[in-house]
Amino acid sequence: MLKSQLLAQLLKLLASGLLLISFAMLSRRRTQRLITLFAWQGAILFLSTSLVAWDAGLTELWYSAALTLLLKVMALPWILHRLIQKLGAQWDSEPLVNIPVTMLVGLVLVIFAFGLAQPISMMATTITRHTIGIALAVILLAFLMMITRRKAITQVIGFLAMENGLFFAATSATYGMPMVIELGIALDLLVAVFILGIFFFQIREQFDSLDLHHLESLREE
Amino acid sequence: MELLLVLGLPLAGTLLLALLGARRFAAELNVAVSLATLVAAAFLVLRVIRHGSLLVGHDQFFVDPFNVFLVALTAFVGLTTAIFSRPYMRIEQHHGRLNPLRLRLYHSMFQLFMGAMLLALLTNNMGLLWVAMEAATLSTVLLVSLYRTRASLEAAWKYFILCGVGIAQALFGTILLYFAAEQRLGREGMTALLWTHLNAVKAHLEPRVLGLAFVFLLIGYGTKVGLAPLHNWLPDAHAEGPTPVSAVLSGLLLNVALYAVIRCKVLVEGSIGPALPGRMLMTFGLLSAVVAAFFLWRQRDIKRLFGYSSIEHMGIMTFAFGLGGPVANFAGLLHMTVHSLTKSSIFFTAGHASQTAGTQRMDDISGLLGVSPTIGWGLMLGSIAILGMPPFGVFASEFLILTTAMREHPWTTPFLLVAFGVAFAAIFSKVQPMVFGHTEARRLPQSPALVPVFIHLAMVLALGLYIPPVLAEWYRAAARLIG
Numbered sequence: 001m002l003k004s005q006l007l008a009q010l011l012k013l014l015a016s017g018l019l020l021i022s023f024a025m026l027s028r029r030r031t032q033r034l035i036t037l038f039a040w041q042g043a044i045l046f047l048s049t050s051l052v053a054w055d056a057g058l059t060e061l062w063y064s065a066a067l068t069l070l071l072k073v074m075a076l077p078w079i080l081h082r083l084i085q086k087l088g089a090q091w092d093s094e095p096l097v098n099i100p101v102t103m104l105v106g107l108v109l110v111i112f113a114f115g116l117a118q119p120i121s122m123m124a125t126t127i128t129r130h131t132i133g134i135a136l137a138v139i140l141l142a143f144l145m146m147i148t149r150r151k152a153i154t155q156v157i158g159f160l161a162m163e164n165g166l167f168f169a170a171t172s173a174t175y176g177m178p179m180v181i182e183l184g185i186a187l188d189l190l191v192a193v194f195i196l197g198i199f200f201f202q203i204r205e206q207f208d209s210l211d212l213h214h215l216e217s218l219r220e221e
Numbered sequence: 222m223e224l225l226l227v228l229g230l231p232l233a234g235t236l237l238l239a240l241l242g243a244r245r246f247a248a249e250l251n252v253a254v255s256l257a258t259l260v261a262a263a264f265l266v267l268r269v270i271r272h273g274s275l276l277v278g279h280d281q282f283f284v285d286p287f288n289v290f291l292v293a294l295t296a297f298v299g300l301t302t303a304i305f306s307r308p309y310m311r312i313e314q315h316h317g318r319l320n321p322l323r324l325r326l327y328h329s330m331f332q333l334f335m336g337a338m339l340l341a342l343l344t345n346n347m348g349l350l351w352v353a354m355e356a357a358t359l360s361t362v363l364l365v366s367l368y369r370t371r372a373s374l375e376a377a378w379k380y381f382i383l384c385g386v387g388i389a390q391a392l393f394g395t396i397l398l399y400f401a402a403e404q405r406l407g408r409e410g411m412t413a414l415l416w417t418h419l420n421a422v423k424a425h426l427e428p429r430v431l432g433l434a435f436v437f438l439l440i441g442y443g444t445k446v447g448l449a450p451l452h453n454w455l456p457d458a459h460a461e462g463p464t465p466v467s468a469v470l471s472g473l474l475l476n477v478a479l480y481a482v483i484r485c486k487v488l489v490e491g492s493i494g495p496a497l498p499g500r501m502l503m504t505f506g507l508l509s510a511v512v513a514a515f516f517l518w519r520q521r522d523i524k525r526l527f528g529y530s531s532i533e534h535m536g537i538m539t540f541a542f543g544l545g546g547p548v549a550n551f552a553g554l555l556h557m558t559v560h561s562l563t564k565s566s567i568f569f570t571a572g573h574a575s576q577t578a579g580t581q582r583m584d585d586i587s588g589l590l591g592v593s594p595t596i597g598w599g600l601m602l603g604s605i606a607i608l609g610m611p612p613f614g615v616f617a618s619e620f621l622i623l624t625t626a627m628r629e630h631p632w633t634t635p636f637l638l639v640a641f642g643v644a645f646a647a648i649f650s651k652v653q654p655m656v657f658g659h660t661e662a663r664r665l666p667q668s669p670a671l672v673p674v675f676i677h678l679a680m681v682l683a684l685g686l687y688i689p690p691v692l693a694e695w696y697r698a699a700a701r702l703i704g
Contacts, residue, residue: 119430120397123404136393139389143386146386152378155382159382159386159389166393169393169396170396173400174399174400174403177348177396178413180346180349181348181349181351184352185352185355185392188355188359191356191359192355192359195359195362195363196381199366199374199377199378199381202369202374203378205369206369206370206371206374207371207374
């Protein structure tokens, strides 16, 4: 009893860490910092998934925790670091307008997410059910980041952070999706990052910059 | 066995074409693989007609009249597109817009795209459906930016980000679906995401969760269908990508995405009743049809024009499935078939038309009939067909949809009529000067393969005049499944 209570507390702590990182991502300017934050998000996901796996005694979840560690803590941040090094963009920073307003919008999104997740949390039986709201909030905050940012790499990090939120939602509501699906999703994600890597070079070649301001010519006349 | 071939052949083709590279016969190989896939699909169809629905591979794959007809359509249009693209891509190479390396990428990714779509259609697993849809998106992103121009890069980026975000919503919906199902079906044996199993217990699934799941699934897959207001990626991707890609995006991918929406709708209806999902589909469908019809007026680019026309038609189909009932569903399925045949043939001719004129701007294209009667007549007939003129098949399906809407939801009639009317005036007034008139443009360096265009149009015409009983029975069975 005490063990599971402690565990539940620990999981909530990790979940709030995840939310905190999402807010931090909203306010960071430097691309390199963002990648580090993304890796931290992956690490928290790995920890919480392992804890749940240990508590529920599910082998499948151990696999998906290992997958998270490999993909989200090691592979993806490494690929992204290599990418920005090759592009010479590691010290790039972008001007952010109105961090306070973005933060306020973020807060509203979190409240909205909690409200939306309330009925689902009531029905769930998992130890992590109280964190479904946080998972949804992480998804929405990543979405907000994609909207407010103008750089290609930052948008991609937002996209990946959104996937982190989805993964967290899956583990907290249902102890994770079946293994085949998780593998498929991981594969899609990896391919997506590779394609985007190719893409960055193409965009740079054409526009001499990764700023998406240039990508605004296709509009309705 | 047939099923394995249908899925395996495109994947084998992907690897083979990637390894062999840009040999002279790569385009012919592409056609051969597509032909083999079509033959396998035909055998699969025969088997389903003879023995009814089948479940194979530990229930992971599922074939019923609804998806097998889309499999046949996908394999068929895949073949005709491969035939069309052989001379088309050679001319593009001749014009210096492509090099052998990119041609290799094109052939390989084309097969991967076909494989992913067929997997999405045949899988029984809602999670795998999502994975396959995402794979279909990813395989086309690099195809949209094949020309590496600024505009095509922008279009591909938009396509990737919008569809990526959209499809992430669908994943959340799938998670919710799994969450609801897991409580009924348990985690063991991975049955909780199998559509057939879900369909069996759909009445007992938690309605609140399923309602929420449907909202996310509709937004997610709806982005890929190109429903307004989530349609922004569609005209850009269609206009800037190479023409064969526009043809398969419009003719096939949108259908597959709509297929995903309908599969979800069937499940959700069982739980929360038909009212809410139906109304949501109808609203999104009408909105897309009307918005797209008005945007048609403002287009200057020929492929953009027909991209918007695809949004309009997807809206009409979504509306038909939202109406529900045997007649509307029948009409929706018929419309899916005729739209994908007609629209792909239009893109074929539009592609050659812009090659002839050297531009996609409609103001600069004229006198197609003078340069090449086949291209000119192909475009004219295709446009007449897509505008729903009798005796083409589009007229039959649109007529059925309109009369059903009049009877069951009279308030929707004016919106539909406005969409039809505005689209007619816009497209006809733009196509007419392109086909007729005077021009100095010269003939293409290689004769285009326009046989597919006329085969497609003949089929659409035939469907408008007479639907064979076998096909009608097939549509009816599928319409019953959708409910």
